[in-house]
Amino acid sequence: MNENLFAPFICPTIMGISTLPIIMIFPCLIFTTPKRWLPNRIQMLQIWLIRLITKQMMTMHNNLGRTWALMLMTLILFIATTNLLGLLPYSFTPTTQLSMNISMAIPLWMATVLLGFRNKPKTSLAHFLPQGTPTLLIPMLIIIETISLFIQPLALAVRLTANITAGHLLIHLISSAALALVSINIVLSSVTLIVLFLLTILELAVAMIQAYVFTLLVSLYLHNNT
Amino acid sequence: PASREPFLALPDFISALFPSSPCAACYTSRTLRWQDVVPDCSSEFGNKFCIWINAAPLSVPLREQRLLDVKLQQVPAWIMKRDFSPSGMFKAVRRGYNAYFNKYIDVKKGGIGGVTMVLAGYILLNYCAAYKELKHERWRKYH
Numbered sequence: 001m002n003e004n005l006f007a008p009f010i011c012p013t014i015m016g017i018s019t020l021p022i023i024m025i026f027p028c029l030i031f032t033t034p035k036r037w038l039p040n041r042i043q044m045l046q047i048w049l050i051r052l053i054t055k056q057m058m059t060m061h062n063n064l065g066r067t068w069a070l071m072l073m074t075l076i077l078f079i080a081t082t083n084l085l086g087l088l089p090y091s092f093t094p095t096t097q098l099s100m101n102i103s104m105a106i107p108l109w110m111a112t113v114l115l116g117f118r119n120k121p122k123t124s125l126a127h128f129l130p131q132g133t134p135t136l137l138i139p140m141l142i143i144i145e146t147i148s149l150f151i152q153p154l155a156l157a158v159r160l161t162a163n164i165t166a167g168h169l170l171i172h173l174i175s176s177a178a179l180a181l182v183s184i185n186i187v188l189s190s191v192t193l194i195v196l197f198l199l200t201i202l203e204l205a206v207a208m209i210q211a212y213v214f215t216l217l218v219s220l221y222l223h224n225n226t
Numbered sequence: 227p228a229s230r231e232p233f234l235a236l237p238d239f240i241s242a243l244f245p246s247s248p249c250a251a252c253y254t255s256r257t258l259r260w261q262d263v264v265p266d267c268s269s270e271f272g273n274k275f276c277i278w279i280n281a282a283p284l285s286v287p288l289r290e291q292r293l294l295d296v297k298l299q300q301v302p303a304w305i306m307k308r309d310f311s312p313s314g315m316f317k318a319v320r321r322g323y324n325a326y327f328n329k330y331i332d333v334k335k336g337g338i339g340g341v342t343m344v345l346a347g348y349i350l351l352n353y354c355a356a357y358k359e360l361k362h363e364r365w366r367k368y369h
Contacts, residue, residue, distance in 0.1 A: 004359070004363055007356065007359040007360075008356075010359070012352065012355030012356055013355060013358075014351075014354055014355050019351065019352075019355045022351070023352075026348065029323070029344070030341070030344075032327065032331070040331060040332050040333060040334070040336050041335070041336045041337075042331055042336055042340075042341065085345075085348070088345060088348065088349050088352075089349055089352075089353075090349055090352040090353045090356050090360075091348065091349065091352045092352060092355070092356075
Protein backbone atom coordinates (compact mmCIF):
# COMPACT_ATOMS: atom_id res chain seq x y z
CA MET A 1 0.00 0.00 0.00
CA ASN A 2 2.76 2.47 0.95
CA GLU A 3 4.94 1.75 -2.04
CA ASN A 4 1.96 1.62 -4.36
CA LEU A 5 1.09 5.30 -3.77
CA PHE A 6 4.18 6.44 -5.64
CA ALA A 7 3.80 3.90 -8.43
CA PRO A 8 1.62 6.07 -10.74
CA PHE A 9 4.29 8.80 -10.69
CA ILE A 10 7.21 6.62 -11.78
CA CYS A 11 8.23 6.97 -15.43
CA PRO A 12 6.88 3.82 -17.11
CA THR A 13 9.11 1.36 -18.96
CA ILE A 14 8.39 -1.65 -21.16
CA MET A 15 11.22 -4.21 -21.03
CA GLY A 16 13.68 -1.52 -19.96
CA ILE A 17 12.70 0.96 -22.69
CA SER A 18 11.03 4.12 -21.42
CA THR A 19 7.58 4.75 -22.89
CA LEU A 20 7.76 8.44 -21.95
CA PRO A 21 8.47 9.65 -25.53
CA ILE A 22 5.39 7.78 -26.78
CA ILE A 23 3.24 9.20 -23.98
CA MET A 24 4.42 12.75 -24.66
CA ILE A 25 3.96 12.50 -28.44
CA PHE A 26 0.55 10.80 -28.12
CA PRO A 27 -1.47 14.09 -27.92
CA CYS A 28 -0.07 15.00 -31.36
CA LEU A 29 -1.75 11.93 -32.85
CA ILE A 30 -5.13 13.06 -31.53
CA PHE A 31 -4.95 16.51 -33.16
CA THR A 32 -5.00 15.98 -36.93
CA THR A 33 -4.61 18.48 -39.76
CA PRO A 34 -7.62 18.78 -42.06
CA LYS A 35 -6.70 17.88 -45.62
CA ARG A 36 -10.06 18.76 -47.22
CA TRP A 37 -12.07 21.96 -47.39
CA LEU A 38 -14.87 20.31 -45.38
CA PRO A 39 -13.19 18.04 -42.81
CA ASN A 40 -14.71 15.20 -40.85
CA ARG A 41 -16.69 15.64 -37.61
CA ILE A 42 -13.80 15.29 -35.20
CA GLN A 43 -11.67 17.80 -37.08
CA MET A 44 -14.57 20.29 -37.24
CA LEU A 45 -14.97 19.99 -33.47
CA GLN A 46 -11.24 20.51 -33.03
CA ILE A 47 -11.23 23.58 -35.33
CA TRP A 48 -14.19 25.10 -33.49
CA LEU A 49 -12.53 24.54 -30.10
CA ILE A 50 -9.18 26.01 -31.17
CA ARG A 51 -10.84 29.07 -32.71
CA LEU A 52 -12.90 29.63 -29.56
CA ILE A 53 -9.82 29.45 -27.31
CA THR A 54 -7.75 31.64 -29.67
CA LYS A 55 -10.42 34.35 -29.77
CA GLN A 56 -10.79 34.21 -25.99
CA MET A 57 -7.06 34.50 -25.26
CA MET A 58 -5.67 36.71 -27.98
CA THR A 59 -8.13 39.65 -28.02
CA MET A 60 -6.28 41.54 -25.29
CA HIS A 61 -2.91 41.46 -27.08
CA ASN A 62 -1.38 43.91 -29.53
CA ASN A 63 0.24 42.85 -32.83
CA LEU A 64 3.48 41.78 -31.17
CA GLY A 65 1.64 39.72 -28.57
CA ARG A 66 -0.46 38.02 -31.24
CA THR A 67 2.66 36.55 -32.83
CA TRP A 68 2.65 34.26 -29.79
CA ALA A 69 -0.79 32.82 -30.69
CA LEU A 70 0.57 29.52 -32.05
CA MET A 71 2.81 29.02 -29.02
CA LEU A 72 0.04 29.73 -26.50
CA MET A 73 -2.53 27.55 -28.29
CA THR A 74 -0.06 24.68 -28.47
CA LEU A 75 0.65 25.13 -24.78
CA ILE A 76 -2.96 25.03 -23.66
CA LEU A 77 -3.85 22.11 -25.91
CA PHE A 78 -0.83 20.09 -24.82
CA ILE A 79 -1.37 20.65 -21.09
CA ALA A 80 -5.14 20.07 -21.29
CA THR A 81 -4.77 16.88 -23.36
CA THR A 82 -1.98 15.54 -21.17
CA ASN A 83 -3.96 16.21 -18.00
CA LEU A 84 -7.14 14.64 -19.39
CA LEU A 85 -5.30 11.57 -20.70
CA GLY A 86 -3.80 11.17 -17.23
CA LEU A 87 -7.26 10.53 -15.84
CA LEU A 88 -7.54 7.27 -17.81
CA PRO A 89 -6.83 4.09 -15.83
CA TYR A 90 -3.17 3.03 -15.45
CA SER A 91 -1.96 6.05 -17.42
CA PHE A 92 1.06 8.17 -16.61
CA THR A 93 0.74 11.97 -16.58
CA PRO A 94 3.88 13.86 -17.61
CA THR A 95 2.57 17.07 -15.98
CA THR A 96 2.91 15.50 -12.53
CA GLN A 97 6.67 15.74 -12.98
CA LEU A 98 8.06 19.06 -11.72
CA SER A 99 10.97 18.72 -14.17
CA MET A 100 8.65 18.94 -17.12
CA ASN A 101 6.58 21.84 -15.79
CA ILE A 102 9.64 23.89 -14.88
CA SER A 103 11.08 23.23 -18.35
CA MET A 104 7.84 24.65 -19.79
CA ALA A 105 7.50 27.58 -17.38
CA ILE A 106 11.02 29.03 -17.19
CA PRO A 107 11.70 29.44 -20.96
CA LEU A 108 8.27 30.98 -21.57
CA TRP A 109 8.50 33.38 -18.62
CA MET A 110 12.09 34.35 -19.46
CA ALA A 111 11.10 34.95 -23.09
CA THR A 112 8.41 37.40 -21.98
CA VAL A 113 10.80 39.21 -19.61
CA LEU A 114 13.56 39.47 -22.23
CA LEU A 115 11.02 40.65 -24.81
CA GLY A 116 9.88 43.35 -22.40
CA PHE A 117 13.41 44.52 -21.58
CA ARG A 118 14.34 44.57 -25.27
CA ASN A 119 11.30 46.39 -26.66
CA LYS A 120 10.12 48.57 -23.77
CA PRO A 121 12.89 48.74 -21.14
CA LYS A 122 11.44 51.71 -19.26
CA THR A 123 7.97 50.16 -18.98
CA SER A 124 9.47 46.85 -17.87
CA LEU A 125 11.52 48.54 -15.13
CA ALA A 126 8.50 50.63 -14.13
CA HIS A 127 6.61 47.43 -13.29
CA PHE A 128 8.89 47.02 -10.27
CA LEU A 129 7.22 49.98 -8.59
CA PRO A 130 3.43 50.32 -8.54
CA GLN A 131 1.95 53.78 -8.93
CA GLY A 132 1.09 55.77 -5.81
CA THR A 133 3.60 54.07 -3.53
CA PRO A 134 4.64 56.07 -0.44
CA THR A 135 8.28 57.22 -0.70
CA LEU A 136 9.44 55.43 2.44
CA LEU A 137 8.20 52.08 1.16
CA ILE A 138 9.92 52.33 -2.24
CA PRO A 139 13.12 50.31 -1.46
CA MET A 140 11.21 47.51 0.23
CA LEU A 141 8.61 47.38 -2.51
CA ILE A 142 11.23 47.14 -5.24
CA ILE A 143 12.79 44.19 -3.43
CA ILE A 144 9.37 42.56 -3.05
CA GLU A 145 8.48 43.12 -6.70
CA THR A 146 11.84 41.65 -7.82
CA ILE A 147 11.26 38.57 -5.69
CA SER A 148 7.72 38.23 -7.05
CA LEU A 149 9.11 38.47 -10.59
CA PHE A 150 11.54 35.62 -10.01
CA ILE A 151 8.90 33.56 -8.20
CA GLN A 152 6.58 33.66 -11.25
CA PRO A 153 8.03 30.66 -13.18
CA LEU A 154 8.35 28.58 -10.03
CA ALA A 155 4.76 29.37 -9.11
CA LEU A 156 3.57 28.43 -12.61
CA ALA A 157 5.33 25.07 -12.50
CA VAL A 158 4.57 24.16 -8.89
CA ARG A 159 0.89 25.16 -9.24
CA LEU A 160 0.39 22.74 -12.13
CA THR A 161 2.42 19.94 -10.56
CA ALA A 162 0.76 20.19 -7.16
CA ASN A 163 -2.79 20.36 -8.50
CA ILE A 164 -2.46 17.36 -10.80
CA THR A 165 -0.41 15.26 -8.38
CA ALA A 166 -2.77 15.98 -5.46
CA GLY A 167 -5.80 15.13 -7.58
CA HIS A 168 -4.34 11.81 -8.68
CA LEU A 169 -3.31 10.93 -5.13
CA LEU A 170 -6.80 11.72 -3.81
CA ILE A 171 -8.43 9.54 -6.46
CA HIS A 172 -6.01 6.74 -5.61
CA LEU A 173 -6.62 6.98 -1.84
CA ILE A 174 -10.41 7.28 -2.00
CA SER A 175 -10.73 4.42 -4.48
CA SER A 176 -8.54 2.22 -2.25
CA ALA A 177 -10.72 3.19 0.72
CA ALA A 178 -13.93 2.40 -1.17
CA LEU A 179 -12.53 -0.99 -2.22
CA ALA A 180 -11.41 -1.81 1.31
CA LEU A 181 -14.79 -0.79 2.79
CA VAL A 182 -16.84 -3.04 0.47
CA SER A 183 -16.26 -6.11 2.66
CA ILE A 184 -16.72 -4.13 5.92
CA ASN A 185 -19.66 -1.74 5.47
CA ILE A 186 -21.45 -1.56 2.14
CA VAL A 187 -23.30 1.69 2.94
CA LEU A 188 -20.09 3.51 3.84
CA SER A 189 -18.49 2.11 0.71
CA SER A 190 -21.34 3.51 -1.43
CA VAL A 191 -20.90 6.94 0.16
CA THR A 192 -17.17 6.75 -0.59
CA LEU A 193 -17.99 5.78 -4.18
CA ILE A 194 -20.25 8.82 -4.53
CA VAL A 195 -17.41 11.00 -3.21
CA LEU A 196 -15.07 9.33 -5.72
CA PHE A 197 -17.51 10.06 -8.55
CA LEU A 198 -17.73 13.74 -7.56
CA LEU A 199 -13.96 13.91 -7.19
CA THR A 200 -13.50 12.50 -10.68
CA ILE A 201 -15.75 15.24 -12.08
CA LEU A 202 -13.69 17.78 -10.12
CA GLU A 203 -10.47 16.33 -11.53
CA LEU A 204 -11.81 16.62 -15.07
CA ALA A 205 -12.53 20.29 -14.43
CA VAL A 206 -9.18 20.87 -12.70
CA ALA A 207 -7.33 19.30 -15.63
CA MET A 208 -8.79 21.83 -18.04
CA ILE A 209 -8.72 24.78 -15.65
CA GLN A 210 -5.04 24.29 -14.80
CA ALA A 211 -4.15 24.29 -18.48
CA TYR A 212 -6.15 27.51 -18.93
CA VAL A 213 -4.56 29.15 -15.86
CA PHE A 214 -1.02 28.26 -16.98
CA THR A 215 -1.58 29.68 -20.46
CA LEU A 216 -3.48 32.73 -19.18
CA LEU A 217 -0.67 33.67 -16.82
CA VAL A 218 1.94 33.30 -19.55
CA SER A 219 -0.20 35.48 -21.82
CA LEU A 220 -0.59 38.00 -18.97
CA TYR A 221 3.19 38.21 -18.52
CA LEU A 222 3.44 38.67 -22.28
CA HIS A 223 0.79 41.42 -22.20
CA ASN A 224 2.70 43.24 -19.47
CA ASN A 225 5.89 43.12 -21.50
CA THR A 226 4.59 44.00 -25.01
CA PRO B 227 -10.02 -21.80 -65.64
CA ALA B 228 -13.09 -20.13 -67.06
CA SER B 229 -11.76 -16.67 -66.31
CA ARG B 230 -8.82 -17.24 -68.64
CA GLU B 231 -11.03 -17.79 -71.68
CA PRO B 232 -10.36 -15.24 -74.39
CA PHE B 233 -13.19 -12.87 -74.97
CA LEU B 234 -14.48 -12.92 -78.52
CA ALA B 235 -17.69 -11.24 -79.55
CA LEU B 236 -18.97 -14.30 -81.41
CA PRO B 237 -22.62 -15.31 -81.96
CA ASP B 238 -24.14 -18.31 -80.20
CA PHE B 239 -24.31 -20.51 -83.32
CA ILE B 240 -20.53 -20.42 -83.97
CA SER B 241 -20.02 -23.93 -82.62
CA ALA B 242 -22.65 -25.18 -85.06
CA LEU B 243 -20.96 -23.39 -87.97
CA PHE B 244 -17.50 -24.75 -87.17
CA PRO B 245 -18.08 -28.09 -85.40
CA SER B 246 -14.56 -29.46 -85.92
CA SER B 247 -12.69 -26.42 -84.52
CA PRO B 248 -10.58 -27.13 -81.43
CA CYS B 249 -12.30 -26.28 -78.13
CA ALA B 250 -15.38 -25.07 -79.91
CA ALA B 251 -17.27 -24.87 -76.67
CA CYS B 252 -14.70 -22.41 -75.32
CA TYR B 253 -15.73 -19.69 -77.71
CA THR B 254 -19.09 -19.06 -76.13
CA SER B 255 -20.69 -15.68 -75.96
CA ARG B 256 -20.48 -13.99 -72.64
CA THR B 257 -20.53 -10.46 -71.26
CA LEU B 258 -17.41 -8.33 -71.27
CA ARG B 259 -15.76 -8.08 -67.84
CA TRP B 260 -13.07 -5.72 -66.51
CA GLN B 261 -10.69 -8.68 -66.39
CA ASP B 262 -10.90 -8.78 -70.20
CA VAL B 263 -9.83 -5.14 -70.50
CA VAL B 264 -7.09 -4.91 -67.88
CA PRO B 265 -4.21 -7.28 -68.61
CA ASP B 266 -3.09 -9.86 -66.08
CA CYS B 267 0.57 -9.61 -65.01
CA SER B 268 1.12 -13.37 -65.25
CA SER B 269 0.39 -13.35 -69.01
CA GLU B 270 3.12 -12.79 -71.56
CA PHE B 271 1.54 -9.50 -72.52
CA GLY B 272 1.84 -8.02 -69.00
CA ASN B 273 2.95 -4.38 -68.89
CA LYS B 274 3.27 -1.82 -66.13
CA PHE B 275 -0.49 -1.32 -65.99
CA CYS B 276 -1.24 -4.98 -65.30
CA ILE B 277 -3.00 -6.31 -62.22
CA TRP B 278 -1.93 -9.36 -60.20
CA ILE B 279 -5.35 -11.01 -60.13
CA ASN B 280 -4.88 -14.59 -61.15
CA ALA B 281 -1.20 -14.96 -60.35
CA ALA B 282 -0.11 -17.70 -58.01
CA PRO B 283 1.37 -16.29 -54.75
CA LEU B 284 4.82 -17.71 -55.48
CA SER B 285 5.17 -15.65 -58.62
CA VAL B 286 5.15 -12.43 -56.54
CA PRO B 287 8.45 -11.73 -54.73
CA LEU B 288 8.17 -12.26 -50.98
CA ARG B 289 9.35 -8.72 -50.28
CA GLU B 290 6.46 -7.18 -52.21
CA GLN B 291 3.67 -9.32 -50.75
CA ARG B 292 1.30 -8.04 -48.11
CA LEU B 293 1.27 -9.74 -44.72
CA LEU B 294 -2.17 -11.32 -45.20
CA ASP B 295 -1.09 -12.89 -48.52
CA VAL B 296 2.04 -14.53 -47.09
CA LYS B 297 1.85 -18.18 -46.09
CA LEU B 298 2.41 -18.92 -42.39
CA GLN B 299 5.69 -20.73 -43.02
CA GLN B 300 7.02 -17.74 -44.97
CA VAL B 301 6.18 -15.18 -42.24
CA PRO B 302 9.62 -15.24 -40.52
CA ALA B 303 11.33 -14.84 -43.89
CA TRP B 304 8.95 -11.97 -44.72
CA ILE B 305 9.76 -10.24 -41.42
CA MET B 306 13.51 -10.54 -42.08
CA LYS B 307 13.08 -8.88 -45.49
CA ARG B 308 11.35 -5.78 -44.04
CA ASP B 309 13.13 -2.41 -43.91
CA PHE B 310 14.37 -1.85 -40.34
CA SER B 311 16.16 1.42 -40.99
CA PRO B 312 14.83 4.47 -39.02
CA SER B 313 13.15 5.90 -42.13
CA GLY B 314 11.69 2.47 -42.98
CA MET B 315 10.24 2.06 -39.49
CA PHE B 316 8.88 5.61 -39.53
CA LYS B 317 7.22 4.93 -42.91
CA ALA B 318 5.64 1.75 -41.53
CA VAL B 319 4.25 3.64 -38.51
CA ARG B 320 2.98 6.39 -40.82
CA ARG B 321 1.29 3.79 -43.09
CA GLY B 322 -0.41 2.22 -40.08
CA TYR B 323 -1.53 5.61 -38.76
CA ASN B 324 -2.90 6.67 -42.17
CA ALA B 325 -4.73 3.33 -42.60
CA TYR B 326 -6.40 3.66 -39.19
CA PHE B 327 -7.18 7.35 -39.67
CA ASN B 328 -8.74 6.87 -43.11
CA LYS B 329 -10.78 3.88 -42.00
CA TYR B 330 -12.18 5.08 -38.63
CA ILE B 331 -11.71 8.83 -38.22
CA ASP B 332 -11.77 10.48 -41.65
CA VAL B 333 -15.28 9.26 -42.54
CA LYS B 334 -18.42 11.24 -43.28
CA LYS B 335 -20.27 10.24 -40.11
CA GLY B 336 -17.48 9.51 -37.66
CA GLY B 337 -18.40 8.76 -34.09
CA ILE B 338 -16.69 8.14 -30.78
CA GLY B 339 -15.73 4.59 -31.80
CA GLY B 340 -12.56 5.59 -33.63
CA VAL B 341 -11.15 7.66 -30.76
CA THR B 342 -12.34 5.16 -28.13
CA MET B 343 -10.35 2.35 -29.73
CA VAL B 344 -7.23 4.52 -29.66
CA LEU B 345 -7.75 5.35 -25.98
CA ALA B 346 -8.35 1.67 -25.18
CA GLY B 347 -5.04 0.82 -26.86
CA TYR B 348 -3.37 3.62 -24.87
CA ILE B 349 -4.73 2.19 -21.60
CA LEU B 350 -3.48 -1.27 -22.60
CA LEU B 351 -0.01 0.12 -23.35
CA ASN B 352 0.09 1.84 -19.97
CA TYR B 353 -1.06 -1.35 -18.23
CA CYS B 354 1.81 -3.25 -19.84
CA ALA B 355 4.21 -0.54 -18.70
CA ALA B 356 2.84 -0.52 -15.14
CA TYR B 357 2.58 -4.33 -14.79
CA LYS B 358 5.95 -4.54 -13.05
CA GLU B 359 4.53 -2.63 -10.02
CA LEU B 360 0.96 -3.93 -10.27
CA LYS B 361 1.86 -7.64 -10.04
CA HIS B 362 3.16 -7.20 -6.48
CA GLU B 363 -0.18 -5.70 -5.38
CA ARG B 364 -2.12 -8.55 -6.99
CA TRP B 365 0.16 -11.20 -5.50
CA ARG B 366 -0.09 -9.56 -2.06
CA LYS B 367 -3.89 -9.67 -2.17
CA TYR B 368 -4.26 -13.24 -3.33
CA HIS B 369 -1.38 -15.01 -1.60
